[in-house]
Amino acid sequence: MIELKGVNKSFQQRRILKNINLEITKGETLAIIGASGSGKSTLLRLIIGLLKPDNGEIWIKNKEISNLSEKELNEVRLNMGMVFQYSALFDSMTIGDNVAFGLREHTTLSEAEIKEIVQENLRMVDLEGFENMMPNELSGGMKKRVSLARAIAFKPEILLYDEPSAGLDPMMSAKIDELIYHMQQKLGVTSIVVTHHMNSAFAIADRIAMIHEGEIIAIGDVEMIQNLENPIVQNFIHGSKRFTGGDRGNDNRS
Numbered sequence: 001m002i003e004l005k006g007v008n009k010s011f012q013q014r015r016i017l018k019n020i021n022l023e024i025t026k027g028e029t030l031a032i033i034g035a036s037g038s039g040k041s042t043l044l045r046l047i048i049g050l051l052k053p054d055n056g057e058i059w060i061k062n063k064e065i066s067n068l069s070e071k072e073l074n075e076v077r078l079n080m081g082m083v084f085q086y087s088a089l090f091d092s093m094t095i096g097d098n099v100a101f102g103l104r105e106h107t108t109l110s111e112a113e114i115k116e117i118v119q120e121n122l123r124m125v126d127l128e129g130f131e132n133m134m135p136n137e138l139s140g141g142m143k144k145r146v147s148l149a150r151a152i153a154f155k156p157e158i159l160l161y162d163e164p165s166a167g168l169d170p171m172m173s174a175k176i177d178e179l180i181y182h183m184q185q186k187l188g189v190t191s192i193v194v195t196h197h198m199n200s201a202f203a204i205a206d207r208i209a210m211i212h213e214g215e216i217i218a219i220g221d222v223e224m225i226q227n228l229e230n231p232i233v234q235n236f237i238h239g240s241k242r243f244t245g246g247d248r249g250n251d252n253r254s
């Protein structure tokens with residue numbers, strides 16, 4: 001479903017991602033973990049085509065996207081939903097209009113059809129009846145759920161989540177995990193979830209990939225990652241500062 005082959009990305013001569021090879025199969029949930037600044041968001045932005053790799057190939061379904069025009073990319077993107085770290089809602093629009101935005105822009109659906117999809121998607125994230133509220137009337141967790149309702153508007157086959165639980169309390173974090181799991185079970189989506197929350201990664205992922213200084217240093221199922229005798233991985237999972245002096249930055253584990 002998604003494949004990266006020999007992908008490199010630098011910013012101002014700094015190599016951020018180094019020879020990334022990664023394959024994600026249909027219906028799989030892959031969690032990406034790693035220290036702050038290791039390149040996780042950059043990887044997501046490459047997959048959704050917001051950035052182009054310096055070299056290497058990025059395949060989404062049967063299309064290599066790194067050389068597509070913006071128009072062709074937009075077609076590929078219709079099959080992908082992204083939940084951004086800070087929800088990225090339009091503050092001046094109601095919740096309903098936020099969820100409807102892409103549908104109004106990119107489809108010829110009638111207002112009645114759009115209204116139905118908006119209601120159904122808000123129901124799916126437990127926000128039924130919130131259509132007319134404004135984003136600033138909602139908590140952070142609710143905004144994340146609206147962002148998810150918007151991301152699934154086109155019934156995408158691929159969902160990308162950039163730190164969906166960042167800044168949320170453990171209860172709301174668990175709720176978001178439940179929704180991510182639910183999306184996979186109910187819609188059969190292929191998901192990539194960048195997260196700092198180890199409990200989330202263990203709860204939702206089929207496989208976990210750890211990025212360290214721009215390289216994937218470990219990838220495997222939850223049990224394999226938990227038992228891997230790699231001090232960098234173990235330090236990250238357990239939040240220990242014993243081995244490295246431990247500057248892993250924005251640690252937000254639960």
Ligand SMILES: Nc1ncnc2c1ncn2[C@@H]1O[C@H](COP(=O)(O)OP(=O)(O)OP(=O)(O)O)[C@@H](O)[C@H]1O
Pocket residue numbers: 011012016034035036037038039040041042043250
């Ligand atoms: N557009 C850009 N221009 C220059 N440098 C960038 C750009 N985007 C990211 N970087 C740098 O690339 C590195 C990796 O950033 P990235 O956001 O991918 O890390 P991350 O692992 O997602 O971090 P965090 O967990 O803190 O979100 C950082 O050093 C960042 O400063």
